[in-house]
Amino acid sequence: xxxxxxxxxxxxxxxxxxxxxxxxxxxxxxxxxxxxxxxxxxxxxxxxxxxxxxxxxxxxxxxxxxxxxxxxxxxxxxxxxxxxxxxxxxxxxxx
Numbered sequence: 529x530x531x532x533x534x535x536x537x538x539x540x541x542x543x544x545x546x547x548x549x550x551x552x553x554x555x556x557x558x559x560x561x562x563x564x565x566x567x568x569x570x571x572x573x574x575x576x577x578x579x580x581x582x583x584x585x586x587x588x589x590x591x592x593x594x595x596x597x598x599x600x601x602x603x604x605x606x607x608x609x610x611x612x613x614x615x616x617x618x619x620x621x622x623x
Contacts, residue, residue, distance in 0.1 A: 539566075591621040 543566060546553050553566040567575075578588050594602075599621075606618055 594621075 543553050547566055547568050550568045550571055552568075552571065555563045555566065557563040581588055602618055
């Protein structure tokens with residue numbers, strides 16, 4: 529990770545407040561595409577292993593990010609709407 533002195537970066541009070549609340553801040557360019565995301569340092573530590581895997585070209589095991597409650601909600605949604613895409617995602621995570 530590259531480290532930059534705080535004096536070199538101008539951060540609005542709204543951004544500081546959001547980061548203090550652990551709310552990620554998405555910075556957009558020309559109102560459309562995301563230029564970068566600002567995270568609280570503790571939140572960044574949670575995703576650091578995933579970013580390292582991605583940089584190394586290794587797959588990210590999304591099923592390990594979900595708990596049993598998440599999987600139960602997905603199963604209920606799949607049963608309620610019968611969506612083939614949701615069924616495919618569910619099956620791929622449990623293959």
